[in-house]
Amino acid sequence: MTYAMSVQNLFVSYHGNEALRNINFNIEKGNLVGIIGPNGAGKSTLLKSLLELIPKDQGTVVVFGKSINEMRKKIAYVPQRSDMDWTFPISVIDTVLLGTYPSLGVFRRPKKKHREWSYHCLEKVGMEKFSQRQIGELSGGQQQRVFLARALAQKADLFCLDEPFVGIDITSEETIVRILKELRDEGKSVFVVHHDLSKANTYFDELILLNKELIDVGPVSEVFRPEIMMKAYESQLTFMKQNEVTV
Amino acid sequence: MEFIHALLEYTFLQKALLTSVMVGIICGVIGCFIILRGMALMGDAISHAVLPGVAISYMLGINFFFGAVLTGVLTAVGIGYVSQNSRIKNDAAIGIIFTAFFAIGIILISLVKSSTDLYHILFGNVLAVRTSDMWITLVIGIIILAAVYFFYKELLVSSFDPTMSAAYGLPNRLIHYFLMTLLTMVTVASLQTVGVILVVAMLITPAATAYLLTNRLSVMIFMSAAFGAISAIFGLFLSLIYNVASGAAIVLVSAFLFTLAFLFSPKQGVLFRTIRARKVKSALRDKSYS
Numbered sequence: 451m452t453y454a455m456s457v458q459n460l461f462v463s464y465h466g467n468e469a470l471r472n473i474n475f476n477i478e479k480g481n482l483v484g485i486i487g488p489n490g491a492g493k494s495t496l497l498k499s500l501l502e503l504i505p506k507d508q509g510t511v512v513v514f515g516k517s518i519n520e521m522r523k524k525i526a527y528v529p530q531r532s533d534m535d536w537t538f539p540i541s542v543i544d545t546v547l548l549g550t551y552p553s554l555g556v557f558r559r560p561k562k563k564h565r566e567w568s569y570h571c572l573e574k575v576g577m578e579k580f581s582q583r584q585i586g587e588l589s590g591g592q593q594q595r596v597f598l599a600r601a602l603a604q605k606a607d608l609f610c611l612d613e614p615f616v617g618i619d620i621t622s623e624e625t626i627v628r629i630l631k632e633l634r635d636e637g638k639s640v641f642v643v644h645h646d647l648s649k650a651n652t653y654f655d656e657l658i659l660l661n662k663e664l665i666d667v668g669p670v671s672e673v674f675r676p677e678i679m680m681k682a683y684e685s686q687l688t689f690m691k692q693n694e695v696t697v
Numbered sequence: 698m699e700f701i702h703a704l705l706e707y708t709f710l711q712k713a714l715l716t717s718v719m720v721g722i723i724c725g726v727i728g729c730f731i732i733l734r735g736m737a738l739m740g741d742a743i744s745h746a747v748l749p750g751v752a753i754s755y756m757l758g759i760n761f762f763f764g765a766v767l768t769g770v771l772t773a774v775g776i777g778y779v780s781q782n783s784r785i786k787n788d789a790a791i792g793i794i795f796t797a798f799f800a801i802g803i804i805l806i807s808l809v810k811s812s813t814d815l816y817h818i819l820f821g822n823v824l825a826v827r828t829s830d831m832w833i834t835l836v837i838g839i840i841i842l843a844a845v846y847f848f849y850k851e852l853l854v855s856s857f858d859p860t861m862s863a864a865y866g867l868p869n870r871l872i873h874y875f876l877m878t879l880l881t882m883v884t885v886a887s888l889q890t891v892g893v894i895l896v897v898a899m900l901i902t903p904a905a906t907a908y909l910l911t912n913r914l915s916v917m918i919f920m921s922a923a924f925g926a927i928s929a930i931f932g933l934f935l936s937l938i939y940n941v942a943s944g945a946a947i948v949l950v951s952a953f954l955f956t957l958a959f960l961f962s963p964k965q966g967v968l969f970r971t972i973r974a975r976k977v978k979s980a981l982r983d984k985s986y987s
């Protein structure tokens with residue numbers, strides 16, 4: 451059995467400060483996976499180190515039975531919205547077109563068929579009316595949908611999204627969730643860093659619960675239980691309690 | 698009119714014009730990537746850091762191009778190394794390293810050359826462009842334009858979304874140093890036209906002007922190149938008529954173009970923004986009274 455993602459003994463630190471300690475998990479193909487945990491738990495760090503965007507201290511990551519470097523072009527990454535430069539002179543359609551770059555290689559340029567495909571992906575997320583807008587001239591939810599369209603344009607097998615639902619409208623959120631579920635039903639694997647616990651049980655099939663260490667991993671029905679969630683959010687809860695006492 | 702006559706008559710003027718226009722174009726093109734990547738300071742640094750390279754080339758009796766490219770690239774690497782391996786932030790690292798290189802350059806030049814030479818390197822002396830310099834500028838220009846043409850996709854995606862480009866396997870760091878090398882070459886080509894001190898203006902101002910006028914990178918590059926060329930032509934013209942330093946005149950023309958765009962750009966300009974804001978406000982007022 452080849453897993454979509456298999457992680458062993460993963461350790462990551464920033465300048466000597468440990469961010470992730472001994473992470474181990476296997477996730478099967480065709481799952482919609484939520485990576486959840488409190489602020490600073492290392493969710494973004496996990497996603498980035500899985501894709502080897504930041505160096506890891508130790509550990510192995512295997513994707514569909516291969517190394518990341520062999521699979522890169524088949525992995526779509528949607529960054530946290532706060533990481534983007536929204537004043538960049540690029541239109542919505544050209545942003546989506548970037549999704550076709552990995553398959554093009556260095557010297558080939560996108561052709562008409564790539565543009566048509568990008569437009570089609572834009573239609574899937576309901577953003578075709580905005581194709582000529584500069585990306586900064588959109589709402590947060592619309593921006594997120596455009597980046598999802600870019601990921602779709604890449605025809606990836608593995609999708610990684612960092613906090614796609616932060617600060618966006620409910621329509622956009624529903625559209626994105628619907629598309630992610632469609633991708634899952636087509637057999638793609640989707641990893642989503644997620645903050646809001648209230649929807650975690652309806653959105654995801656599997657959960658990776660994180661707080662520097664792996665607290666738990668497994669089907670939502672097993673992980674999404676108060677006594678387990680407590681373990682990850684404990685420090686925040688005690689912090690809140692202490693604050694209540696002092697206030 | 699006289700300018701055109703003079704242009705037809707004197708080959709040194711033709712060389713000056715051709716060189717300046719080429720410099721205007723390539724500064725405009727590379728400048729787009731410099732400002733979009735937030736590297737304006739880096740442009741300033743590299744342009745100063747070529748000075749010791751020029752001096753060393755002079756000592757060795759080789760064309761200044763080679764030494765300048767060497768110290769320019771060394772500076773870029775040094776800045777990257779210091780900011781990645783200490784808590785010193787990038788802008789501070791830039792400040793430390795380029796001033797050190799610049800200081801070495803000043804000392805070396807004052808050792809081997811007269812102060813007029815130093816003056817010309819710092820502020821440009823376009824009328825002294827030799828045929829060989831013109832050819833070097835043209836060759837550099839062609840290399841730059843070809844590089845941007847062939848690697849347009851990679852430059853675009855790594856400037857806009859470096860995380861995505863890294864995720865799909867582009868070597869971001871290599872692209873950075875590649876761009877730094879192009880930047881150094883542009884600076885070297887600009888030495889005689891605008892001089893070390895003002896190169897940064899030619900890198901930033903035309904690109905920033907174009908940035909105010911368009912929302913597409915490809916259009917921005919063409920506009921920026923055009924603004925660079927226009928500044929070069931008019932600047933040279935003004936410098937001849939009023940007998941002022943060519944570099945300063947060229948930079949002032951480009952600053953003038955920027956001011957126009959800043960005030961009158963249809964989308965980003967101060968004027969139309971104010972008008973639009975007024976309209977919205979008065980429409981609101983009309984509504985609430987009716």
Ligand SMILES: Nc1ncnc2c1ncn2[C@@H]1O[C@H](COP(=O)(O)OP(=O)(O)OP(=O)(O)O)[C@@H](O)[C@H]1O
Pocket residue numbers: 464465469487488489490491492493494495496
């Ligand atoms: N570039 C960095 N340099 C140094 N430390 C970092 C860096 N990025 C993250 N960290 C630290 O690593 C830890 C994990 O950060 P990370 O961004 O992965 O958390 P997160 O779970 O994504 O948080 P959030 O929910 O706020 O996005 C935090 O303690 C953070 O301070």
Ligand SMILES: [Mg+2]
Pocket residue numbers: 493494495530613
């Ligand atoms: Mg995060």
